[in-house]
Amino acid sequence: MSDDHHGDPNLQHHFEDMDQQFNASKLGMWLFLAQEVLFFAGLFCFYFVFRYNYPELFEFGSQYLDAKWGAINTVVLLISSLTMALAVRCAQTSNKSGLILNLVLTFICAGGFMGIKFVEYKSKLEHGVFLGLFDYYTVDSELAAREGNVAPTSPVERVAHATITPADPNATTIAPPAATPTGITRPPASAGEAHDHSHDGHEAHDHSHSHDDGHGGHALVIHGERPANLHLFFSCYFCLTMLHGIHVLAGMIMLVWLYLGAVKGRYHAGYFTPVDLGGLYWHLVDLVWIFLFPLLYLI
Amino acid sequence: MNTPDTATGGAVSSPEITEERNYINHSQGMLSWLLTLDHKRIGVMYLAAILLAFFGGGLAALVVRTELFYGDGDLLLSGDWYNKFFTLHGAIMVFLVIIPGIPAALGNVVLPILLGAKDVAFPRVNLMSFYFWMLGAACLILSLLLGGIDTGWTFYAPYSIYDAAADSHTAGAVISALTGAFMLGFSSIFTGLNFIVTIHKLRPPGMTWFRMPLFLWSIYATAVCQILATPVLAITLLLLIVENAVGIGIFNPNMGGDPVLMQHFFWFYSHPAVYIMILPAMGVVSELIAVHSHRHIFGYKFIAFSSIAIAIFGFLVWGHHMFTSMSPMMNVIFSALTYSVSIPSAVKVFNWLATMYKGSININTPMLYGMGFIFLFTIAGLTGLPLATLAVDIHLHDTYFVVAHFHYTMMGSALIAFIGGIHHWWPKISGRMYNENMGRVAFFILFFGFNLTFIPQFIAGSRGMPRRYHDYPDIFDFQILHQASTIGAYTMLVSFLMIAYYLVMSLVNGRKAPWNPWGGNSLEWHCQSPPLHENFRETPTVGDCYDYSGLVWNAEIQGYVSKKA
Amino acid sequence: MNLLQMIPTSPILGFYDPFEQLPPAASTVAHEMDYIYYYTFWVSMFFLVLITLIMVWFAIKYRRKAPTDPMGVGPTHHTGLEVTWSVIPFFLVAYMFWIGVVQYEVMATPPGDAYRVDVTAKQWSWDFTYMNGITGNELHTYVGQPFSLRMDSLDVLHAFYCPSVRVKRDIVPGRTEWVWFEPIVPPVNENEPFPHEYYIFCAEYCGKDHSRMRAPLFVHANEEEFLKALDKMDTIQIDPNAPWKAGLKMVKRKGCLSCHSLVGNELASYPSWLELSQNWGKERDLKGGGKVRIDKNYVRDSILNPQRQIAAGYAPVMPRSTFKDKREELIITFLEKLKDLQEGADRQTLQDACDAEGIELK
Numbered sequence A: 001m002s003d004d005h006h007g008d009p010n011l012q013h014h015f016e017d018m019d020q021q022f023n024a025s026k027l028g029m030w031l032f033l034a035q036e037v038l039f040f041a042g043l044f045c046f047y048f049v050f051r052y053n054y055p056e057l058f059e060f061g062s063q064y065l066d067a068k069w070g071a072i073n074t075v076v077l078l079i080s081s082l083t084m085a086l087a088v089r090c091a092q093t094s095n096k097s098g099l100i101l102n103l104v105l106t107f108i109c110a111g112g113f114m115g116i117k118f119v120e121y122k123s124k125l126e127h128g129v130f131l132g133l134f135d136y137y138t139v140d141s142e143l144a145a146r147e148g149n150v151a152p153t154s155p156v157e158r159v160a161h162a163t164i165t166p167a168d169p170n171a172t173t174i175a176p177p178a179a180t181p182t183g184i185t186r187p188p189a190s191a192g193e194a195h196d197h198s199h200d201g202h203e204a205h206d207h208s209h210s211h212d213d214g215h216g217g218h219a220l221v222i223h224g225e226r227p228a229n230l231h232l233f234f235s236c237y238f239c240l241t242m243l244h245g246i247h248v249l250a251g252m253i254m255l256v257w258l259y260l261g262a263v264k265g266r267y268h269a270g271y272f273t274p275v276d277l278g279g280l281y282w283h284l285v286d287l288v289w290i291f292l293f294p295l296l297y298l299i
Numbered sequence B: 001m002n003t004p005d006t007a008t009g010g011a012v013s014s015p016e017i018t019e020e021r022n023y024i025n026h027s028q029g030m031l032s033w034l035l036t037l038d039h040k041r042i043g044v045m046y047l048a049a050i051l052l053a054f055f056g057g058g059l060a061a062l063v064v065r066t067e068l069f070y071g072d073g074d075l076l077l078s079g080d081w082y083n084k085f086f087t088l089h090g091a092i093m094v095f096l097v098i099i100p101g102i103p104a105a106l107g108n109v110v111l112p113i114l115l116g117a118k119d120v121a122f123p124r125v126n127l128m129s130f131y132f133w134m135l136g137a138a139c140l141i142l143s144l145l146l147g148g149i150d151t152g153w154t155f156y157a158p159y160s161i162y163d164a165a166a167d168s169h170t171a172g173a174v175i176s177a178l179t180g181a182f183m184l185g186f187s188s189i190f191t192g193l194n195f196i197v198t199i200h201k202l203r204p205p206g207m208t209w210f211r212m213p214l215f216l217w218s219i220y221a222t223a224v225c226q227i228l229a230t231p232v233l234a235i236t237l238l239l240l241i242v243e244n245a246v247g248i249g250i251f252n253p254n255m256g257g258d259p260v261l262m263q264h265f266f267w268f269y270s271h272p273a274v275y276i277m278i279l280p281a282m283g284v285v286s287e288l289i290a291v292h293s294h295r296h297i298f299g300y301k302f303i304a305f306s307s308i309a310i311a312i313f314g315f316l317v318w319g320h321h322m323f324t325s326m327s328p329m330m331n332v333i334f335s336a337l338t339y340s341v342s343i344p345s346a347v348k349v350f351n352w353l354a355t356m357y358k359g360s361i362n363i364n365t366p367m368l369y370g371m372g373f374i375f376l377f378t379i380a381g382l383t384g385l386p387l388a389t390l391a392v393d394i395h396l397h398d399t400y401f402v403v404a405h406f407h408y409t410m411m412g413s414a415l416i417a418f419i420g421g422i423h424h425w426w427p428k429i430s431g432r433m434y435n436e437n438m439g440r441v442a443f444f445i446l447f448f449g450f451n452l453t454f455i456p457q458f459i460a461g462s463r464g465m466p467r468r469y470h471d472y473p474d475i476f477d478f479q480i481l482h483q484a485s486t487i488g489a490y491t492m493l494v495s496f497l498m499i500a501y502y503l504v505m506s507l508v509n510g511r512k513a514p515w516n517p518w519g520g521n522s523l524e525w526h527c528q529s530p531p532l533h534e535n536f537r538e539t540p541t542v543g544d545c546y547d548y549s550g551l552v553w554n555a556e557i558q559g560y561v562s563k564k565a
Numbered sequence C: 001m002n003l004l005q006m007i008p009t010s011p012i013l014g015f016y017d018p019f020e021q022l023p024p025a026a027s028t029v030a031h032e033m034d035y036i037y038y039y040t041f042w043v044s045m046f047f048l049v050l051i052t053l054i055m056v057w058f059a060i061k062y063r064r065k066a067p068t069d070p071m072g073v074g075p076t077h078h079t080g081l082e083v084t085w086s087v088i089p090f091f092l093v094a095y096m097f098w099i100g101v102v103q104y105e106v107m108a109t110p111p112g113d114a115y116r117v118d119v120t121a122k123q124w125s126w127d128f129t130y131m132n133g134i135t136g137n138e139l140h141t142y143v144g145q146p147f148s149l150r151m152d153s154l155d156v157l158h159a160f161y162c163p164s165v166r167v168k169r170d171i172v173p174g175r176t177e178w179v180w181f182e183p184i185v186p187p188v189n190e191n192e193p194f195p196h197e198y199y200i201f202c203a204e205y206c207g208k209d210h211s212r213m214r215a216p217l218f219v220h221a222n223e224e225e226f227l228k229a230l231d232k233m234d235t236i237q238i239d240p241n242a243p244w245k246a247g248l249k250m251v252k253r254k255g256c257l258s259c260h261s262l263v264g265n266e267l268a269s270y271p272s273w274l275e276l277s278q279n280w281g282k283e284r285d286l287k288g289g290g291k292v293r294i295d296k297n298y299v300r301d302s303i304l305n306p307q308r309q310i311a312a313g314y315a316p317v318m319p320r321s322t323f324k325d326k327r328e329e330l331i332i333t334f335l336e337k338l339k340d341l342q343e344g345a346d347r348q349t350l351q352d353a354c355d356a357e358g359i360e361l362k
Helices: A018-053 A055-064 A067-092 A096-126 A136-147 A191-199 A231-263 A273-298 B030-034 B039-067 B079-115 B123-145 B171-201 B214-246 B259-293 B300-316 B318-322 B328-356 B365-388 B390-396 B400-430 B436-462 B478-509 C030-061 C079-108 C223-234 C244-254 C273-278 C296-304 C328-343 C347-357
Strands: A171-174 A220-223 B551-554 B559-562 C115-122 C125-129 C139-142 C147-153 C158-162 C167-171 C177-181 C196-202 C215-220 C283-285 C291-293
Touching: A018 A055, A018 A231, A018 A273, A018 B171, A018 B214, A018 B259, A055 A231, A055 A273, A067 A096, A067 A273, A096 A231, A231 A273, A231 B214, B030 B039, B039 B079, B039 B123, B039 B400, B039 B478, B079 B123, B079 B171, B079 B214, B079 B259, B079 B400, B123 B171, B171 B214, B214 B259, B214 B300, B259 B300, B259 B318, B259 B328, B259 B365, B259 B400, B300 B328, B318 B328, B328 B365, B328 B390, B328 C030, B328 C079, B365 B390, B365 B400, B365 B436, B365 C030, B365 C079, B390 B436, B390 C030, B390 C079, B390 C167, B400 B436, B400 B478, B436 B478, C030 C079, C115 C139, C115 C158, C125 C139, C125 C215, C139 C223, C147 C158, C147 C167, C158 C177, C167 C177, C215 C223, C244 C328, C244 C347, C273 C328, C296 C328, C328 C347
Parallel strands: C115 C147, C139 C215
Antiparallel strands: A171 A220, B551 B559, C115 C125, C147 C177, C158 C167, C158 C196, C196 C215, C283 C291
């Protein structure tokens, strides 16, 4: 066994040849992904146990999430997976400019995903909702402020396509407290304003985003009586999405590293292992979101 | 694949000329060690660090045992400090010593050599996993500086997530310890990942699966457990960290959470972790028994497959840690599954015995550890039977019977095999021979001290002494049993100091080790002691590593050499 | 029908026990459980001795006398043998599993006519509430009557464990757990006078004083004795000259001293009663601002509604207590008097009273 037979500078000393090195790296990556899957699987398991024990909590809680943003994020991630796959293809065909272009596109998609996530988190935080924290006081006082003395009292059927009217006592509209430019929170908007938003053509069933308040938040329409321990839903939501977000961030760092290597021309048909493995990782991150989206936003 | 005739005996190395250069003097300077990518150096660093941690964990155990000498408590420590010391002992021994012990220390040094590879598949990941271990250890030390934790190494919620005056710990200390365990988990995952890829992809021509030494099979089974189980622990610890930091409520009964769920997740990892500890030990013992009996291992395939079977069954039995808190139906299922592990374990013991049959048994220090292991592991396994029996476990659960049982498993089996393995491979690692007579004496002191410590605990436990008690009423003669146990613990201290002494002295003035001092035939005995930086001068040829017929004793070099063809 | 009756009781594998491994068998399930224990014990002993003897015998017989001895040559495998020693243990443990499950079913199914006791576990004491409303820190039972315990935890995990009746169950906060047992007179106690006393332990680690979370189990001869003992546990004799003594009794009964101290202790995590007594009539700071005067009203409120006013520097961990016949007043009287008792000439009286109650004055 001697290294001199193979002149490839990318071959590490303890491998026989590039094939062995590539296969070993790929197996290593698959094993790493397997443990990532189990890592998330643990969290999904928590989700299912709590969902099984408290189904009402998840049905109610998911109303606070905006499926539209979730759907947009799903599309963004799917596009990024496509560009990542194209990047791998470009690396395999030694297409340097294509590789760089696709890595940049993937990075932009990842950034877009995190941006949307940031907007969603921001609106939750403004409601006093965070990991394990469901600020019942704030939310209740907002409700009271908007609804006057009409508070939801009993569980009601979900009414699909029902337009909110001020007379509907079973629907509650929440808008985030509008922030002044200095970041100081103003008192909650009046009930009248909130209903004005609802009348701008948004319907209850699609948990609409209110574009016209100009403050980056969105109005939510919540049906039914709030079950106890709603913070458990948000604990699941934040743990799952934050852990996924951390993986996206790690992926973005990886993309920068791949980009720097690509600019230097390190990857070509004879050596594209890092791009290939990076692609595998990116697809996993995408895949996790594909599960997260319906579990949290839709069902 | 090009395979030589196995009948002529295993690997035939090039002329056995020992060179001056080896992995130890390959390069000089502190940094050449700290930044090394050489699996042997990483293994040696692991070994040193783990033995240091073992010393710390052992001292904590001695404090605990001293405190228990009298039943009325407060001899050395108040209740909260007693709790911190047993937590410290448990956390250090489990996370820092026994889990990484054999795979990361011994495995790193010998696995690539046994395989005939130049290194593990990912040397950088290997070094990273060592530094993850160091970070984890640092986090545990930090938690001590933050006042220590008294949650027990199991971190059971809700005690571990309350930060109230009634609990003698702060959230900061618990978070720090949890972070440490989290880091150590990743260290373990990366080691396992590395070993699986190495075994799959770096086998040289001729090294088929069924020619691998059994140590590799057991390391492989261990690595599977590490990769599949540890992430679940990691996520549980992460959630506990978040729970402690901001209170997400999923483990907190006051917030609608479920503390038993945490136990399920914890043991879904921590029971396979028991096999992460014991499987490599079984692998070491398979090597010890075969090599020092100078006789082909009996039932190679049964041993190999029983390792895999134990790894698989190990995933299905976690519920037996919760027999006193689950529903009767779940209990029955988990009781049945628990028994399933006993069969492959018994198979291994019988196979080791059969290996000694018609052997040519050299009763030296490593062999004594091998035989000691068989005895202690048999007790460990058999005392598992009443614990798996539902009706009896109701009485024995959370008593000293359990404490004694798992000490027979973790210390009597895993640690004894680890120490045996250190002796077995010491000539290879250090290039020196230790004092054989002192080795034997130290073994007998250790063996006696161990049984003196833990047999009384079986009796105390079956008489009803609950575990984790800082003081105890002197009924059922608890006190005399505890006193015997404490004396045993100090006896073990004597033996460990002896072992440390003669191993260190061997580095100073030990006889230079030949290539093959024991007469083994696996590949590590066909490279020089200590090995070259690149392990082998040329790719070794592989034969049946348990066929010793091709070796003869050479009095001149005080070692075994291959018969001249 | 109890399937256990079908187990052949061999004289050899019976109850012979040179090590006295199990505590007195004081409940109806203990006898069968002990049988299963000894069955596994003797099977295990057999294999341990067999394996050890074979190992030592081989080690001696096939010892390598010189390094030049020829290598060992023996069979490398024998499928028949290997299958045999896989299958025999299988049947042995299958039988163990079976008898374990059968007996477990008995232990897990309470009989319908059980006397119910409500058990409350908290750091670090036990409260037992009987069907006639009497509450105390002692568990009283009598021979021939099944007792079922309905158990709750107020804080962290605990486990109810009484070795002599072979009962253990984790108590998870937020869940209600049940165990049952029927006391009998174990052979070793046949000539002992009633009541028989056994230990109740907490078996699941619960913090600092986990090891001191103990309670006595009394087994009485019959229902009459049992009810008498409950009444005795419940009645309080008030000495008109020293009413504080009855207060001390209540303190013991309510388990106050598992947290509070009768002597000043700057480092304690809980308010020291001596300090309270010394500052009687003065004001103290409350958590979150505000002050309150230490007087009967404040102390009463702290006992009955401990979460309402939290003293600055302490955590809101004290559980609520309820009293019948306004007995909390006895504790309040004692607390007010504590300063004088500790510092005056009555110190020895207090010491004696504590000794009588089995309270360590420290």
